[in-house]
Amino acid sequence: MASTAPTRKAMTGKAVARAPRDTAHEGFLNHKRARWAKVAGTLSLVALLSYMLTDPTPRHNGGTWLGYTLGSIGAGLIVWLSLLGVRKRVIGSKPFSLKGWTSAHVYLGLSLIVIGTLHTGFQLGWNVHTLAWALMMIVILSGLWGISLYATLPEKLSANRGEVTQQQMLEAIRTLDRQLDLAAQPLGADDAALVRMSLEECRIAGSLGQRLSGNYASDGNARALAAIGEKVMAGLRSGRADERLQQIQFLLERKEAALAQARRHIAMKARLELWLYIHVPVTIALLAALFAHILSVFLYW
Numbered sequence: 001m002a003s004t005a006p007t008r009k010a011m012t013g014k015a016v017a018r019a020p021r022d023t024a025h026e027g028f029l030n031h032k033r034a035r036w037a038k039v040a041g042t043l044s045l046v047a048l049l050s051y052m053l054t055d056p057t058p059r060h061n062g063g064t065w066l067g068y069t070l071g072s073i074g075a076g077l078i079v080w081l082s083l084l085g086v087r088k089r090v091i092g093s094k095p096f097s098l099k100g101w102t103s104a105h106v107y108l109g110l111s112l113i114v115i116g117t118l119h120t121g122f123q124l125g126w127n128v129h130t131l132a133w134a135l136m137m138i139v140i141l142s143g144l145w146g147i148s149l150y151a152t153l154p155e156k157l158s159a160n161r162g163e164v165t166q167q168q169m170l171e172a173i174r175t176l177d178r179q180l181d182l183a184a185q186p187l188g189a190d191d192a193a194l195v196r197m198s199l200e201e202c203r204i205a206g207s208l209g210q211r212l213s214g215n216y217a218s219d220g221n222a223r224a225l226a227a228i229g230e231k232v233m234a235g236l237r238s239g240r241a242d243e244r245l246q247q248i249q250f251l252l253e254r255k256e257a258a259l260a261q262a263r264r265h266i267a268m269k270a271r272l273e274l275w276l277y278i279h280v281p282v283t284i285a286l287l288a289a290l291f292a293h294i295l296s297v298f299l300y301w
Helices: 008-013 028-053 065-081 084-088 098-120 128-161 166-183 189-200 208-213 220-238 243-300
Strands: none
Touching: 028 065, 028 098, 065 098, 065 243, 084 098, 098 128, 128 243, 166 189, 166 243, 189 220, 189 243, 208 243, 220 243
């Protein structure tokens, strides 16, 4: 029976198709050799040259033909860029990959600084038109803040976490709590109360301010460790060292180190998410102000 397997000669006689180059490491900022940076730069340059080469009467403003053109481009970009959140929920790569869409979101968003500002003709005041421009700038600046965070924090998160997952960090703290509870059983009432302070008044994450600042000096474990540490030092100075308190101190120190690692992890994740609590609501406000701006132009101009 003839074999259907390809012979060595047949295999070597044909050109082997090259596997597509792995571009998984390519970030969204360099996507397709920064294609969208070039598009946004070209768009901004054309807008700037058009602004410089025209001299409308009495002056540049949003009501000239160039102002309407730039305003239409800017409004279209704002609406399209706001759809990134919708694109993230769609699986697939057509018509744009998520990485490509994100790259366009960043660079075309930056081009709005030029397009949107030139659209105003630098005629700013206390009105809905300037409000839309100001909200646009806040959205862009918060987006730049988000980019800077994503460029630095993931590596720090990985370095802080090491080979340990967040769940394993929390489990290590729970294990230390069980050890502290057992070690506190033979202690007197006052010393046992200090251990209970660590067990009952310790918060891993704490308030938003604590998560962002990293200040947990008033936390139960920190206060318990300080109080136990003073008692251990007093015992050492008097020559009556208490091994039970030393064991408690050791466990509290280990817990403080485990808490510090977990809190750094939580703090960095909070910072990664915080910018979105500004970026997304202000984007929604921008869309509302943009609608009011366009409506007022068509109704009253």
